[in-house]
Amino acid sequence: MTGSLSSRYESEGASPGFMLWRVTNRWQAAIRAALVPFELTHVQFVLLAALTWADDPAGDTSGMTQAELAQQVRADPMMVSQVLRALQAKGHVERLPHPDDRRAVLVRVTAGGAGLARRANAAVESADEAFFGPGTSRDRSFLAHLADLDERNRGGR
Template sequence: MSDDKPDWERISAFSEPKLSPGFTLWRDFMRWQRELNARLRPLDLTQPQFAVLAVCAWLSREGKKVTQQEMVDFLGMDRMHISQIATRLERSELIERRMASTDLRAKHVQVTEKGRTLLEKAMPIVEEFDRAFFS
């Protein structure tokens, strides 16, 4: 009978997952996101939704028209993931998306009044949580 176990000493520089910086980062990120999601749940927001809403508001703070692609570039997230989140935010009337007049492939994204009101409630929750989590 053959041994189906990986030869860990040969394939990994680490004797256990906790010693791997990548694993540790992933585990800590998942804990941060899970705990932040719990705090945002009463507002019916997830951490990724908050990030998209906040970045949209931030990038358009001086009246600039922001495209969905600019948000993708800023956040460093997958374009399809941003599109799915934006669709959910649009259904909740937190953002509006319109086709750009100069490039029909581009969509301008704008935070609605309802989105701004929600962001004003969510931002202090997120910042307070971040201070506590990272202290």
């Protein structure tokens, strides 16, 4: 223990939570910078990319509900609703009444939104590679560990 903080860790650098927070902040800054030319926030990009990813290349653009989207990206449903409103105002998504459930809202990406998502995704993947480096077996192991942590700590989302 250093200083006057009582901790099981000898320093902040020995705390997995602190190190994850610190690295995440740096990575998010790189992603924000990559998204500036596209006038998208990080969360706007994530939702747009998730909708575009789910879009069927064969032409099925039925979309998904806001609740399904929130669950897929592990985000708060109210926040997803607010961000989708901003994306709708920009013409990137459509929000429609669900044909079978009056309480649900169906969301689908527009053609312009899908094109934007593809262009922004290329920039995000370049930023990821610059930040994380080229994929190695160690990186794949790290990614598998992150996926395991995500699954184990899923909670209500």
